[in-house]
Structure formats: structure tokens, C-alpha cells
Amino acid sequence: MQFKPLRWYTINNLLTHPATLQALSSELITANLTLPYPKWNEVCDLPYLDACIQEAVRLHPPFALVLGRVVPAGGVTVLNHYLPEGTLVGGNPYVVNRHAETFGPDVEEWRPERWLEGEGRKRLEQSVPTFPSWC
Numbered sequence: 241m242q243f244k245p246l247r248w249y250t251i252n253n254l255l256t257h258p259a260t261l262q263a264l265s266s267e268l269i270t271a272n273l274t275l276p277y278p279k280w281n282e283v284c285d286l287p288y289l290d291a292c293i294q295e296a297v298r299l300h301p302p303f304a305l306v307l308g309r310v311v312p313a314g315g316v317t318v319l320n321h322y323l324p325e326g327t328l329v330g331g332n333p334y335v336v337n338r339h340a341e342t343f344g345p346d347v348e349e350w351r352p353e354r355w356l357e358g359e360g361r362k363r364l365e366q367s368v369p370t371f372p373s374w375c
Contacts, residue, residue, distance in 0.1 A: 250296040253350040260352055264288050291355035298343070298368050299350060301333035333368070342367045 254261040267288040274282060283289060311327040323329060340347045343364065344354060355364060 246296055246300060246302055249300040250292060253296065253299075254292065257350055260292065260350070263352075264292055287356060288352065291352035294355045294365070294368070295350060295352040298337045301337060304332055304334050306330035306332055337368055339367070 254264060267286055271278075271282060271286055308328050308330045311323045311325050311329060313325050315322060315324045315327075317323070337343070338347050
């Protein structure tokens with residue numbers, strides 16, 4: 241199996257889902273970008289572009305290492321097992337990013353709009369272990 245970079249998956253999903261490609265194209269056209277190479281400050285606040293990147297990272301994490309986290313103060317119960325605060329835990333991003341209770345019943349589908357819906361965005365961003373929330 242050949243490794244494909246994240247940009248390949250993003251472009252592939254945009255091309256196989258024309259409605260999302262159209263939505264992204266519309267956002268980019270109205271963004272008044274410096275061409276051919278937009279500046280970071282021109283693209284960093286484009287919500288649909290960000291949603292497409294977040295969705296690509298969710299569906300196709302760039303690595304499958306178990307990313308460690310530390311249980312917060314007060315501990316937590318996971319699957320009826322109590323984990324005290326300070327315990328090191330981790331999960332594989334490919335598996336964690338497909339948690340239907342977090343990402344919805346269409347968890348296997350490319351749907352960037354999930355990142356734009358209501359107040360759930362912060363929860364979704366905190367649920368994707370590919371990049372820690374402090375990045």
C-alpha cells in the first residue's frame with residue numbers, strides 16, 4: 241500500500257463530492273486572495289476551507305500512532321473502568337475519529353459541514369487526537 245499525503249485525500253474527496261467542491265470554490269472566489277499564492281492571513285479564517293481540512297484529517301489521519309493524553313483532575317470513568325487523574329491514556333486516531341456518538345451516524349462519510357454546525361465545533365476539535373488542542 242502506497243502512502244498518500246493528506247492533500248491527496250482532501251482533493252479526492254472534493255472531486256468525488258461536487259457539492260463540497262462547489263462550496264469551497266465559492267468561498268475561495270469571494271475571499272479576495274493574492275494569486276497564485278495566497279497569504280496565510282487571507283486563508284486562515286475561511287471556515288469552509290478549515291472544515292474541509294478538519295474533515296480530511298479526521299477521516300485520513302496522517303499517522304496511526306497512539307497519542308497519549310493525561311486523565312484530568314478528578315479522574316474519568318471509561319467503559320465502566322475508573323481511571324484516576326494523572327493516568328496516561330491514548331487511542332489510535334483512525335479509531336477515535338470514527339466515534340459515532342461524537343461525529344454523528346454518518347461518521348464514515350465525507351461531510352465537512354459537521355465542523356460548521358452549531359456549538360459542536362469545539363467538541364469535535366477536542367475529539368480529534370491527530371493534533372493536540374494546544375497546537
